[in-house]
Amino acid sequence: MAKVSRPMETERCIKSLIAVLQKQAGRDGNNSKLSKAESLIFMNTELGAFTKNQKDPGVLDRVMKRLDLNSDGQLDLQEFLNLIGGLATACHESFIKSASGQK
Numbered sequence: 155m156a157k158v159s160r161p162m163e164t165e166r167c168i169k170s171l172i173a174v175l176q177k178q179a180g181r182d183g184n185n186s187k188l189s190k191a192e193s194l195i196f197m198n199t200e201l202g203a204f205t206k207n208q209k210d211p212g213v214l215d216r217v218m219k220r221l222d223l224n225s226d227g228q229l230d231l232q233e234f235l236n237l238i239g240g241l242a243t244a245c246h247e248s249f250i251k252s253a254s255g256q257k
C-alpha cells in the first residue's frame with residue numbers, strides 16, 4: 155500500500171509562495187500576475203523589512219523594471235520567483251557573513 159505522504163517543508167514553501175502571489179495579484183481580478191501597483195503594495199507590506207529603510211521612491215520602480223523581464227508591466231510567477239530568489243540569496247549571504255563574524 156502506498157504511503158500517504160504529508161507535504162514536506164519545501165512543498166509547503168512552494169505552495170505558500172504561489173498563494174502569496176495569487177493573493178497579492180488578485181486585487182485587480184487577475185490573480186496570476188502582479189501589476190505594478192500590486193507589486194509595490196506587495197513589496198511594502200510583505201517585504202517591509204527590506205523596503206522600510208528605502209528613502210528613494212525610485213528604487214522600487216527600478217526594481218520592478220528589472221524584474222519585468224518580458225516588459226509587460228506585470229510580474230508573472232517566474233518573475234516573482236526571481237525577486238524571491240534574489241532576496242533569499244541576499245539573506246543567505248548575510249547569514250553566512252554574520253555567522254563568520256563579518257559585518
Ligand SMILES: [Ca+2]
Nearest residue numbers: 222226228229
Ligand atoms: Ca512581466
